Amino acid sequence: MKFLSLTLAGLLLATPAFAQEAALPPEPQTPTLPSDIDVDGDSLTIGAGAVYLPDYEGSDDYRFTPAPGAIGSYKGFSFQLAGNRLSVDVIPDRSANGIDFQAGPIGVVNLNRTSIDNIDDARIRALGEIDTAIELGGYVGIAKTGVITSPYDRLSISASYRVDVTDAHGSGIFQPSVSYLTPLSRKAAVGLFATAERVEGDFARTYYSVTPAQSLASGLPVFAARGGWKNYSVGALATVSLTGDLLHGLKIVGGGTYSRLLNGFSYSPVVRIAGEKSQWLGVVGLAYTF
Structure with missing residues (x-):
């Protein structure tokens, strides 16, 4: 799921992103940062969560x-x-005015319908498994620290394009995204994010079409999907430090995403008959910042 990636990224970004850009706001009656916190130094956050999807x-x-x-x-x-x-x-630029230009490679392992053992609906299982797609490409973006609520919040806008190089669906995906993150204190942060995806024809046919042979096997009607805007997703996230603060230590993270399939994708029998065009996802987990 693409919006699973965005949710997890947001949950992790809520902790160290402020360390990369600026100091954290102090708690009441704590006017300065402790001297052992290096807000401009290297950092690493690792985490794992349970996802409901x-x-x-x-x-x-x-x-x-x-x-x-x-x-x-x-x-x-x-x-x-x-x-x-x-x-x-x-x-690696971090300008004095809080603007951060971003660009680089991106890779996604698309596991959608790659294992029928993970699918309850017998009609979808009858359509058969789809090979794992390795989607490679790049992204560009810009972020600004100190935008709305304080000198420490962060607004990011980006766009990516990637292509399946394994010929599982053999086409491209364009994805614009926007996110907003703000610390509430030295120990808590919240964020909002939104994204959408526009896919090419072979992607649509691979995951949303039903061929005559598949129709016979599954009982779903024949359907020919076409490329276009596939879905949009919006979500929220939060993190609270259990030890230390947002710059280091253990924290709990959680979030949720709502996604809605659009246009002909929502009319595919895979969605309209066997599924639902509104999709939900929830994540809760732990992360540690070094």
Whole structure:
């Protein structure tokens, strides 16, 4: 799930992103940062969570699965590992006015319907498994620290494009995203994010079409899907430090995402008959910042 990646990335970003850009706001009666906190230094956050998500994109059946995550910064370069997505920011600039330009490679392992053992609906299982897609590409973005609520909040806008290099669906995906994160104190932060995806024709046909042979096997009607805007997703997240603060120590993270399939994708029998165009996802887990 693409919005699983965004949710996990947001949960991890809520902890160290402020360390990469600026100091944290003090708690009441704590006017200065402790001297042992290096807000401009390297950092690493690792985490894992339990995720409640649909059996496949468009399903109305849900299951739990574990998911890892990590985010780090070294000499101004940064990376994110969020579930099935890895990205690297190769532009190390951090300007005095809080603007951060971002660009770099991105890779996604698309596991949608790759195992029928994880799908409850017999009609979808009858359509057969789809090979794992390795989607590689790049992204560009810009972020600004100190935007709305305080000198420490952060607004980010980005866009990515990636292509399946394994010929599982053999097409491209364009994805714009926006996120907003703000610390509430030295120990807590919240955020909001939104994204959408526009996919090419072969992607649509692979995951949302029903061929005559598949119709005979599953009982679903024949359907020819076409490319276009596939879905939008919005979500919220929160993190609270259990030890230390947002810059270091153990914290609990949690969040949720709502996604809605659009246009012809919502009319596919995979969604309209066997599933549901409204999709939900929830995550809760632990992360540690070094």
